[in-house]
Amino acid sequence: MDVTAQTFPYHLPRILDDLATCCFVSMDFEFSGIATTSSNPNRGSQTLQARYEEVKNSADKYQILQVGLTICHEDTENASYTLKPYNVNLNPIIDRRLEVERGWSMQSSAIEFLLENKFSIDSILKQGVQYLSREEEKQAIANAIERRDRVATHTSIDVKETEHESLAFLKAVRRLVDDWLALGATREEYLNIPPPTRLGVSRSSKSLPSALNRFQKRLVHQLIEVEYPSLVTISRPDFIQIIDYNEERERSVREQRVTRVRERTWKQTGFRWVAEALAGGDLTNLDSGYFIGIMASSAAVEPKYPLNEFSDKLKQRLKEHRPVLVGHNLFSDLIYFCRCFFGPLPSKVEEFQSMAHELFPVLMDTKYMATHNCGSINPRSSLSELNENLAKKAFPKISIHPQHSKYTTQKIEHEAGYDSLLTAQVFIRLSAQLREGGVELPQQKSTKDAQDTSNLQQTYQEVASDAYAEGRLQTTSGSAHKTFEQKSRPSSTESPKAPMTRVLGTRFDLLEIEEAMDEVDSNIPIDDRRLSLGPTDSVEVMQKAANGELIPRLGAEFWKVYGNKLRVFGTLERVCVMGAS
Numbered sequence: 001m002d003v004t005a006q007t008f009p010y011h012l013p014r015i016l017d018d019l020a021t022c023c024f025v026s027m028d029f030e031f032s033g034i035a036t037t038s039s040n041p042n043r044g045s046q047t048l049q050a051r052y053e054e055v056k057n058s059a060d061k062y063q064i065l066q067v068g069l070t071i072c073h074e075d076t077e078n079a080s081y082t083l084k085p086y087n088v089n090l091n092p093i094i095d096r097r098l099e100v101e102r103g104w105s106m107q108s109s110a111i112e113f114l115l116e117n118k119f120s121i122d123s124i125l126k127q128g129v130q131y132l133s134r135e136e137e138k139q140a141i142a143n144a145i146e147r148r149d150r151v152a153t154h155t156s157i158d159v160k161e162t163e164h165e166s167l168a169f170l171k172a173v174r175r176l177v178d179d180w181l182a183l184g185a186t187r188e189e190y191l192n193i194p195p196p197t198r199l200g201v202s203r204s205s206k207s208l209p210s211a212l213n214r215f216q217k218r219l220v221h222q223l224i225e226v227e228y229p230s231l232v233t234i235s236r237p238d239f240i241q242i243i244d245y246n247e248e249r250e251r252s253v254r255e256q257r258v259t260r261v262r263e264r265t266w267k268q269t270g271f272r273w274v275a276e277a278l279a280g281g282d283l284t285n286l287d288s289g290y291f292i293g294i295m296a297s298s299a300a301v302e303p304k305y306p307l308n309e310f311s312d313k314l315k316q317r318l319k320e321h322r323p324v325l326v327g328h329n330l331f332s333d334l335i336y337f338c339r340c341f342f343g344p345l346p347s348k349v350e351e352f353q354s355m356a357h358e359l360f361p362v363l364m365d366t367k368y369m370a371t372h373n374c375g376s377i378n379p380r381s382s383l384s385e386l387n388e389n390l391a392k393k394a395f396p397k398i399s400i401h402p403q404h405s406k407y408t409t410q411k412i413e414h415e416a417g418y419d420s421l422l423t424a425q426v427f428i429r430l431s432a433q434l435r436e437g438g439v440e441l442p443q444q445k446s447t448k449d450a451q452d453t454s455n456l457q458q459t460y461q462e463v464a465s466d467a468y469a470e471g472r473l474q475t476t477s478g479s480a481h482k483t484f485e486q487k488s489r490p491s492s493t494e495s496p497k498a499p500m501t502r503v504l505g506t507r508f509d510l511l512e513i514e515e516a517m518d519e520v521d522s523n524i525p526i527d528d529r530r531l532s533l534g535p536t537d538s539v540e541v542m543q544k545a546a547n548g549e550l551i552p553r554l555g556a557e558f559w560k561v562y563g564n565k566l567r568v569f570g571t572l573e574r575v576c577v578m579g580a581s
Helices: 008-019 048-061 108-116 121-126 134-149 164-182 214-227 247-268 272-278 288-294 307-320 330-342 349-359 366-371 383-390 416-433 447-469 477-488 539-546 557-562
Strands: 024-031 064-075 080-089 190-193 231-235 240-244 324-327 363-365 397-400 439-442 500-503 565-567 575-577
Touching (some): 008 064, 024 416, 048 330, 064 416, 080 416, 164 190, 214 231, 214 240, 272 330, 324 416, 349 575, 363 366, 366 416, 366 565
Parallel strands (some): 024 324, 080 397
Antiparallel strands (some): 231 240, 565 575
């Protein structure tokens, strides 16, 4: 479903209501430019820090032009998933009244690629949804407060002695002001410059035009500020109105100006409301009026509450319900996403890992899922290839909501909405597919060997259980090897290990670590039931998840292996572990 600036107010409350009840959200983006790496074949692999700096610098320079958002709802009773894909163009233009400038760039190769895929640059400027980052909002409000607190600075009028017309104009204004003040208590409450022209009455001075331009307005403002401290000016479309200075009124006017700026920033926030909802951010300033149209149909909040209370409950629900965030090749997308909506990024990748983990507790990269333990040769893992290979899988069951049917009859590759839909489908099917493989276990040649195998499986389960019980959400590669080896090393009286053979079971019964970073446990709060796909007391749900009909629940080995790990090929580390310290 396409969302434009005109339809965004309608879709926003419905998106937020869905985010408050969904199990995961997949995202994809199209950018005005991307990081370019050196083509030098002798350069070798980068460090993760170097790649982060490269992408971060690009995210500072280029913008997100299009957002793809697919919201997934899980039906545990029927073991099915319903997808709602959205495609949103973002308008980089900021309301000039906020006095915040946003510099943005376009990379020729990136734009050429987008145009080849039928992307309309014109549409983002005319129909794109506006947005304002946290940093830009703070800047706009800070500017308004600075203007509010600014003291008079002009001590002279900016006119040269050679500017005869300007001097004549000021003389005429000065005469009008003096005559008005001379009337004393009998004068009117205000004086307009120029005075209104009455029928049959000629203008008092030829130096005064019928309407003031910007330069003439500035001269009047300066004249009153410098020579008449007991008066103040109010700018009107074609004239300046002069009134007596009143401290209380002026203070109120200054506060009203700040209030208007705040309200404009909330209106300009636009798509960042969605980003804040995903990150559990502050939605306090989102107008409750947006939710009038969904009160009767909301899945997140009962319709019995009055509007303001309904709005507050939905916002609180969004802070508490944190959906899993899914992407394909998520590392770069996440950097751009955080920079676009939340502000400048830290210089160190470790700081970014912690910051992003605070915003998004559970991240899943389908690129990493598809290439886990792939060795030194990078396998083919494009989004379209993965989706095509997994499309024939009967389970889990997936359907697209009938009101979001744009992509059911057409493939629009490299449109963010379509790619986010593919990402969602790949994640669902891959989560089940990864549970179907076998594991390598010793061949059971004797009763004693069978007992050894059973003990080995039990030992691994104990290691995992101990880690959870101790609250250890992350281990180093050395500690993982050491702990496992200490608990599973056979005694000197036991027979040597038997040859390996393929037996039925899940690959999570015994993990064989091939890459040092791959063995780091995911920093996922497995016991937090507020998270989507969190632990459940339902035996039926757990059984369906075990059978591959549902996505595994948090706490399963699946999340420990694949969660919060982003694939970064071309770096020495090859993976970025979110939340790592």
